[in-house]
Amino acid sequence: MKTKSFKSSLLLFLAAFIWGVxxxxxSVGMDYVxxxxxxxxRCFVGSLVLIPVIFWNQKRTAKKVDKDTLxxxxxxxxxxGISCGILFFIATSLQQIGILYTSVGKAGFITALYIVxxxxxxIFLKRKVNLKIWISVLIALVGLYLLCMSGSLTLTKxxxxxxxxxxxxxxxxxxxxxxxxKVSGVKLSCIQLFIxxxxxxxxxxxxxxPKLSSICVAWxxxxxxxxxxxxxxxxxxxxxxxxxxxxxxxxxxxxxxxxSVLAGWVILHQTLSTRELIGCVLxxxxxxxxxx
Numbered sequence: 001m002k003t004k005s006f007k008s009s010l011l012l013f014l015a016a017f018i019w020g021v022x023x024x025x026x027s028v029g030m031d032y033v034x035x036x037x038x039x040x041x042r043c044f045v046g047s048l049v050l051i052p053v054i055f056w057n058q059k060r061t062a063k064k065v066d067k068d069t070l071x072x073x074x075x076x077x078x079x080x081g082i083s084c085g086i087l088f089f090i091a092t093s094l095q096q097i098g099i100l101y102t103s104v105g106k107a108g109f110i111t112a113l114y115i116v117x118x119x120x121x122x123i124f125l126k127r128k129v130n131l132k133i134w135i136s137v138l139i140a141l142v143g144l145y146l147l148c149m150s151g152s153l154t155l156t157k158x159x160x161x162x163x164x165x166x167x168x169x170x171x172x173x174x175x176x177x178x179x180x181x182k183v184s185g186v187k188l189s190c191i192q193l194f195i196x197x198x199x200x201x202x203x204x205x206x207x208x209x210p211k212l213s214s215i216c217v218a219w220x221x222x223x224x225x226x227x228x229x230x231x232x233x234x235x236x237x238x239x240x241x242x243x244x245x246x247x248x249x250x251x252x253x254x255x256x257x258x259x260s261v262l263a264g265w266v267i268l269h270q271t272l273s274t275r276e277l278i279g280c281v282l283x284x285x286x287x288x289x290x291x292x
Contacts, residue, residue: 004243011240012252015233020259022229024267029221034208035096036200041215041222043197046230050190057186071184080179083193087172088192089199092164101158109148110162111253115140117170119247125174133247136290140251143282146275147257170250176238177246185239192231248290258283 029038099107115137119129155163179188204210215222241249256282264270 003238008240008251011236012249013255014242015236015240016253016255017259018236019227019253019256020229020261021263021267022225022233023222023260024263025221025229029218029225029279032214032218033210033222034204036093036204037059037208037210037215038218038222038225039092039096040197040200040204042226042230043193043200045226046234047190047193047197047225049082049227049231050186050193050235053186054184054190060270076179077183077187078191079265080175080188082195084172084173084179084188084192085195086199087168087175089196091165091168091172092196093200093203093258094161094168098158098161098165102156102162106149106159107162108257108260109144110159111166111169112144112148112257113141113163113166114170114173115144115247115250115254117167118173118250121170121174122247127246129247133245133251133290136251136286139282140254141285141287143279143286144254144257145279146282147261173241173246173253177241177249180238180242185235185242188238189231189235193234222246251287251290255283255287 026038034173085165093155095107095111119137120128122129176188208251237249237253244252261270261272261276
């Protein structure tokens with residue numbers, strides 16, 4: 001069980017790493033296309049990339065599994081994919097709109113509050129969270145504050161929208177936790193991304209003016225975000241959550257904030273203050289404590 005937990009933690013860390021670096025890709029991509037256009041195209045690319053993987057996986061496991069295995073539950077795969085896709089779309093949309101009215105750092109801090117919301121929601125679902133995990137959450141929260149926050153804690157309109165987005169990200173983590181042990185992770189991820197893409201396309205056409213030329217210019221960040229951030233990372237999240245408590249999973253996934261700061265420092269040559277460095281150390285310490 002320890003080995004399975006370690007492997008799951010490693011998969012989630014890899015997902016957080018990909019998402020953290022994706023912040024750089026998104027910041028570049030937003031110079032050419034709107035947020036809903038970016039989300040719609042990257043999610044569609046991610047779902048397309050997973051289709052051949054699904055067929056390959058089915059051929060590989062055809063002789064090894066029966067109808068009752070998690071590889072052959074189409075109804076549950078569709079229900080889970082639709083549920084996750086809707087929650088993912090709502091969460092990312094609230095985040096995208098909210099970030100227009102607040103700072104990026106504050107948005108990152110508030111979004112990562114799912115590390116607190118997930119265990120609280122877990123209490124209502126009769127999931128026990130021990131004292132060590134709560135201490136880890138508190139340490140991570142302090143680390144996130146040092147990493148992301150530089151202004152006041154006053155709640156603005158944008159902050160409220162992002163906080164609501166964090167709530168839906170928490171629902172998403174818990175729904176993934178429910179379905180990940182019942183269905184194929186690749187199928188669930190593919191359906192989720194397709195649903196999110198279709199839903200993102202509605203505000204894309206209503207609120208934005210998508211142009212094929214602009215999408216083509218932003219091909220590099222879109223492909224990174226589509227193939228790695230969506231296709232690979234969200235699949236890693238679904239598979240990685242199978243053997244982990246959702247609270248620990250949310251703590252590991254919150255390292256996305258740390259990776260994004262470090263990626264900005266290495267790739268974009270952004271400055272990294274002592275305060276931010278201490279925040280990074282506290283975040284990693286919180287994960288290590290939770291895993292002990």
